Amino acid sequence: xxxxxxxxxxxxxxxxxxxxxxxxxxxxxxxxxxxxxxxxxxxxxxxxxxxxxxxxxxxxxxxxxxxxxxxxxxxxxxxxxxxxxxxxxxxxxxxxxxxxxxxxxxxxxxxxxxxxxxxxxxxxxxxxxxxxxxxxxxxxxxxxxxxxxxxxxxxxxxxxxxxxxxxxxxxxxxxxxxxxxxxxxxxxxxxxxxxxxxxxxxxxxxxxxxxxxxxxxxxxxxxxxxxxxxxxxxxxxxxxxxxxxxxxxxxxxxxxxxxxxxxxx
Amino acid sequence: xxxxxxxxxxxxxxxxxxxxxxxxxxxxxxxxxxxxxxxxxxxxxxxxxxxxxxxxxxxxxxxxxxxxxxxxxxxxxxxxxxxxxxxxxxxxxxxxxxxxxxxxxxxxxxxxxxxxxxxxxxxxxxxxxxxxxxxxxxxxxxxxxxxxxxxxxxxxxxxxxxxxxxxxxxxxxxxxxxxxxxxxxxxxxxxxxxxxxxxxxxxxxxxxxxxxxxxxxxxxxxxxxxxxxxxxxxxxxxxxxxxxxxxxxxxxxxxxxxxxxxxxx
Amino acid sequence: xxxxxxxxxxxxxxxxxxxxxxxxxxxxxxxxxxxxxxxxxxxxxxxxxxxxxxxxxxxxxxxxxxxxxxxxxxxxxxxxxxxxxxxxxxxxxxxxxxxxxxxxxxxxxxxxxxxxxxxxxxxxxxxxxxxxxxxxxxxxxxxxxxxxxxxxxxxxxxxxxxxxxxxxxxxxxxxxxxxxxxxxxxxxxxxxxxxxxxxxxxxxxxxxxxxxxxxxxxxxxxxxxxxxxxxxxxxxxxxxxxxxxxxxxxxxxxxxxxxxxxxxx
Numbered sequence: 001x002x003x004x005x006x007x008x009x010x011x012x013x014x015x016x017x018x019x020x021x022x023x024x025x026x027x028x029x030x031x032x033x034x035x036x037x038x039x040x041x042x043x044x045x046x047x048x049x050x051x052x053x054x055x056x057x058x059x060x061x062x063x064x065x066x067x068x069x070x071x072x073x074x075x076x077x078x079x080x081x082x083x084x085x086x087x088x089x090x091x092x093x094x095x096x097x098x099x100x101x102x103x104x105x106x107x108x109x110x111x112x113x114x115x116x117x118x119x120x121x122x123x124x125x126x127x128x129x130x131x132x133x134x135x136x137x138x139x140x141x142x143x144x145x146x147x148x149x150x151x152x153x154x155x156x157x158x159x160x161x162x163x164x165x166x167x168x169x170x171x172x173x174x175x176x177x178x179x180x181x182x183x184x185x186x187x188x189x190x191x192x193x194x195x196x197x198x199x200x201x202x203x204x205x206x207x208x209x210x211x212x213x214x215x216x217x218x219x220x221x222x223x224x225x226x227x228x229x230x231x232x233x234x235x236x237x238x239x240x241x242x243x244x245x246x247x248x249x250x251x252x253x254x255x256x257x258x259x260x261x262x263x264x265x
Numbered sequence: 266x267x268x269x270x271x272x273x274x275x276x277x278x279x280x281x282x283x284x285x286x287x288x289x290x291x292x293x294x295x296x297x298x299x300x301x302x303x304x305x306x307x308x309x310x311x312x313x314x315x316x317x318x319x320x321x322x323x324x325x326x327x328x329x330x331x332x333x334x335x336x337x338x339x340x341x342x343x344x345x346x347x348x349x350x351x352x353x354x355x356x357x358x359x360x361x362x363x364x365x366x367x368x369x370x371x372x373x374x375x376x377x378x379x380x381x382x383x384x385x386x387x388x389x390x391x392x393x394x395x396x397x398x399x400x401x402x403x404x405x406x407x408x409x410x411x412x413x414x415x416x417x418x419x420x421x422x423x424x425x426x427x428x429x430x431x432x433x434x435x436x437x438x439x440x441x442x443x444x445x446x447x448x449x450x451x452x453x454x455x456x457x458x459x460x461x462x463x464x465x466x467x468x469x470x471x472x473x474x475x476x477x478x479x480x481x482x483x484x485x486x487x488x489x490x491x492x493x494x495x496x497x498x499x500x501x502x503x504x505x506x507x508x509x510x511x512x513x514x515x516x517x518x519x520x521x522x523x524x525x526x527x528x529x530x
Numbered sequence: 531x532x533x534x535x536x537x538x539x540x541x542x543x544x545x546x547x548x549x550x551x552x553x554x555x556x557x558x559x560x561x562x563x564x565x566x567x568x569x570x571x572x573x574x575x576x577x578x579x580x581x582x583x584x585x586x587x588x589x590x591x592x593x594x595x596x597x598x599x600x601x602x603x604x605x606x607x608x609x610x611x612x613x614x615x616x617x618x619x620x621x622x623x624x625x626x627x628x629x630x631x632x633x634x635x636x637x638x639x640x641x642x643x644x645x646x647x648x649x650x651x652x653x654x655x656x657x658x659x660x661x662x663x664x665x666x667x668x669x670x671x672x673x674x675x676x677x678x679x680x681x682x683x684x685x686x687x688x689x690x691x692x693x694x695x696x697x698x699x700x701x702x703x704x705x706x707x708x709x710x711x712x713x714x715x716x717x718x719x720x721x722x723x724x725x726x727x728x729x730x731x732x733x734x735x736x737x738x739x740x741x742x743x744x745x746x747x748x749x750x751x752x753x754x755x756x757x758x759x760x761x762x763x764x765x766x767x768x769x770x771x772x773x774x775x776x777x778x779x780x781x782x783x784x785x786x787x788x789x790x791x792x793x794x795x
Contacts, residue, residue, distance in 0.1 A: 012295065
C-alpha cells in the first residue's frame with residue numbers, strides 16, 4: 001500500500017492514514033511514497049505518482065493532494081492492470097499513473113453520509129476504501145463505475161521549443177535546489193542544445209550561464225548545468241550547490257534557455 | 266506499535282526508536298503516528314495521541330514529548346482496555362488517550378541505572394519497555410504500580426463563551442495554515458454563532474471578518490471561515506489559503522470571536 | 531533493511547528506495563534510520579550510521595549521502611560480522627559503522643551500464659543491490675572484492691585539548707538546538723572541566739557562560755550547559771531552550787571552551 005500526500009512528513013494526518021490501514025488491513029506493507037509535496041500541488045503529485053506507482057506492480061495506493069476537498073471533485077478508485085488500484089480525488093492526481101500502468105476500471109466512491117460531522121476524506125473515505133481493496137474487496141463494491149477516459153488530466157503546459165530556444169515551467173525544486181522542468185530530454189535536443197554547449201538560462205531578465213551536461217561531474221565545482229535528470233526531465237543543477245537559490249526559481253516560474261550571446265562593445 | 270514524538274520526521278532519534286523496536290520485537294508493525302509536533306508541546310501531543318491511539322485497538326504506543334527529561338517526572342506504562350498500552354513520560358502526554366480508550370493499570374517504569382552514561386530515555390527506557398510489552402511481557406514486570414487516576418492532566422485552558430463571544434487558545438497550526446483552537450463545536454453554538462454568520466476574529470487588536478461555515482466550499486476562494494474541523498475542534502481556515510499567515514496566529518495565542526460590528530460615521 | 535539518506539523526510543527519493551526494496555524483497559522490514567541529514571554531510575551520516583547500525587544486528591542497510599554521485603567515488607557493499615551489510619558510496623560514509631560492527635568482506639558494485647539514461651544511484655544501484663543481499667545473494671555476486679582497509683575514512687578533526695582548554699568542531703545541531711561537538715566525554719575531563727564548573731564557550735569573540743553538568747536538570751531553566759550527550763559526545767544545550775540560536779553556532783564552526791575569567795575593573 002503506497003501512501004502519497006501533501007500532508008507533510010511526520011504529520012498526524014499521515015499517521016491517521018497509517019493507523020486506519022493498519023487496523024483495517026493488518027498484513028499490508030505500507031510504503032510512504034512522498035508526503036512533502038508542496039501543499040495543493042496536484043500536478044507535482046501526479047508526476048511523482050506516475051514515477052513511483054509502476055515500481056511496485058500490483059500495489060494499492062492511497063493518494064491525497066486535495067485542495068478541492070469538499071467541492072464537486074469526484075472521489076475515485078481506479079483499478080490497474082496487474083491487480084492494484086489508485087484511490088484518491090479525481091482532480092488530475094490519478095490519470096498519469098493510471099495511464100503509465102494501464103486501467104481496467106474506475107468507480108466513483110460511495111460518498112460519506114452528508115451529515116457526517118468532522119470528516120477528513122483521507123482518513124474517513126480514501127484510506128478505508130484502499131484498505132478494503134487491499135483486503136480483497138472488488139472495485140465494484142466501493143462505488144459507481146465511470147469511464148476511465150474521463151479521469152481528469154492534470155495541467156502540464158508543454159514547453160515552447162524552437163531552434164536555439166527552450167522555455168519550460170518549473171514543476172518541482174528538491175531540497176538540494178535542483179530545478180525540475182516540464183520538458184523532456186528530447187526537447188533539449190530539439191532546441192539544438194547538446195552536451196558541452198554553454199547556454200543561457202533566464203527566469204527574469206537576468207541570464208545565467210549554464211552548461212549542457214550529462215552529469216554533475218561534467219562541470220566544475222559550483223558550476224551550473226542543465227541535464228536530463230533521473231526522471232527523464234530537463235533539470236538545472238549546481239555541482240555541489242543550490243541552483244534554485246542561485247537563479248531565484250520557484251515552482252510555476254518559466255525558465256527560458258537561449259544560446260549564450262557574448263555581446264561586444 | 267505506534268510512535269509519536271517531537272523528534273522531527275526523518276531524525277535519527279526516530280530511527281533509533283524504530284531500530285530498538287525492530288531488534289527487540291521483530292514482528293511488530295511500527296506506525297509513525299506523528300513526529301513533527303512543536304518541540305516540547307506536550308498538550309498538542311496529548312491531543313494527537315487521544316485522536317490516533319483509538320484508531321488501532323489493542324496497539325502498543327511509545328510516546329515521547331519530554332521537555333522535562335531528567336527531572337522528576339514519572340516514566341510510565343499505562344495498560345489499556347482491549348490489550349494495548351501507552352509508554353512514555355507522565356507529564357500530561359498520556360492521560361487523554363488513556364481516558365479515551367480506558368485504563369486497566371499503570372506502572373512507573375523501573376529506572377535506568379543511576380550511573381548509566383549517555384542515556385536517551387526514548388531509546389534506552391521507553392522503546393525497550395514498549396517492545397517488551399508488545400512481545401508479551403506483563404505490565405507488572407516493568408515497574409511499580411500506581412493509581413492511574415494520578416496520571417498528569419495536560420494544561421488545556423477552556424474557552425470563554427458568552428452570547429456573541431468565544432475566546433479560545435490556538436493549540437496547533439498545520440502546514441496548510443489551518444488554526445485549531447481549544448474549543449469544540451458546541452462552544453461555537455453556545456456563543457450563538459451559526460453557519461452563514463459573518464463574525465469577527467481577533468488575535469491582536471485588528472479584527473478579521475470570517476464566515477461561520479460547514480465546509481471550505483461554503484466560502485469564496487481565499488475567503489476565511491471558522492468551522493468544526495475533522496477532529497471536532499473549532500478551526501479557522503482560508504479556502505485555498507493560509508489562515509495563520511493572514512491573521513498572524515501562533516500556538517498559545519488567544520483568538521476572540523465577536524459579532525461583526527459595522528461601525529457607521 | 532535500514533535506510534539512511536540526506537534526501538529529506540517524506541521526499542519521493544526516499545519513497546523510490548522503499549518501493550524498489552518492497553518490490554524486490556517483499557518480506558524485508560524497512561527501517562527509516564534518518565533522512566534529515568544536512569544535504570551532503572557525509573561525516574554526520576557516518577556518525578549516525580555508526581550509532582544506529584549496531585542496534586539491529588544482522589541487518590542490511592542502504593546508505594546514501596552522496597555529494598560526489600557521478601564522480602570516481604567507489605560504490606560499495608560491505609559485508610558485516612553477524613550477517614548484515616552496508617551498501618552505499620565509499621566516500622567516508624561506511625567506514626565508522628563497518629568498524630563498529632566488524633567487516634568480513636567488501637566489494638565494489640558492478641557499475642550501471644555507462645549509457646543508462648536518467649540514473650539515480652540510490653534507486654537504480656544501491657537499493658537493488660541491498661535488496662538482493664537481503665534476499666540471500668552472496669556479496670561476491672554483486673561486484674569486485676576490495677580490501678576493506680581501504681574504505682574511505684570520513685574527515686573528523688580531533689579536538690584540541692589542553693589544561694583549561696577544549697576546542698572542537700560542531701558536527702550536528704538537532705531540532706531542539708542542541709549542539710553536538712567532535713569531542714568525547716574524556717576530552718572534557720582531560721581539559722580539567724568537571725561537573726559543576728562554570729566555564730566559557732565561544733564560537734566567535736563573544737564568550738558565553740556554560741555550566742559543566744551531567745543532566746539538563748542540573749542547571750536552572752534557560753541555563754546553558756555542556757554535557758556528555760546520549761551518543762557519548764560533548765554537547766551544548768539550554769535547559770528548555772535552543773543553544774544553537776543563543777550562541778549562533780552552525781555545523782563546521784569551532785567552539786572553544788576555556789575557564790570563565792571574571793575580569794575586574
